[in-house]
Amino acid sequence: MLDKKYTWYKIAETIGELQFGENNILQVEVAGKNICIAKTLNGLSACAAKCPHAGGNMEAGFLDKNGNIVCPVHRYAFNFKNGRDVTGEGYYLKIYPVEVNEGGVFLGIAQSGFFNWLK
Numbered sequence: 055m056l057d058k059k060y061t062w063y064k065i066a067e068t069i070g071e072l073q074f075g076e077n078n079i080l081q082v083e084v085a086g087k088n089i090c091i092a093k094t095l096n097g098l099s100a101c102a103a104k105c106p107h108a109g110g111n112m113e114a115g116f117l118d119k120n121g122n123i124v125c126p127v128h129r130y131a132f133n134f135k136n137g138r139d140v141t142g143e144g145y146y147l148k149i150y151p152v153e154v155n156e157g158g159v160f161l162g163i164a165q166s167g168f169f170n171w172l173k
């Protein structure tokens with residue numbers, strides 16, 4: 055079931071419909087945000103398309119053997135579970151939840167606003 059803390063956007067009917075690059079990463083625009091979807095050993099993961107270090111384009115990066123996404127500019131690697139850079143520089147990449155169910159492939163964007171904060 056989709057977590058109600060997020061607004062869920064359908065990005066494809068099936069995983070097979072997603073056109074991944076050779077690096078298993080693709081970029082989509084969801085709710086005005088540029089987001090990278092990556093096909094990792096653990097399934098689909100999603101993160102901001104822009105590196106928090108100096109704005110590198112994560113779509114042009116790659117996945118390392120541990121399933122981290124590596125920025126192509128200075129090669130900082132980010133963990134998809136918590137967004138933390140595993141190379142220890144202290145940067146965080148925004149991570150988004152992805153859900154695949156019988157209805158399609160969905161990307162979650164955290165709801166914001168005062169009333170959501172109260173829930």
Ligand code: FES
Nearest residue numbers: 105108110125128
């Ligand atoms: S811009 Fe991504 S690591 Fe520097």
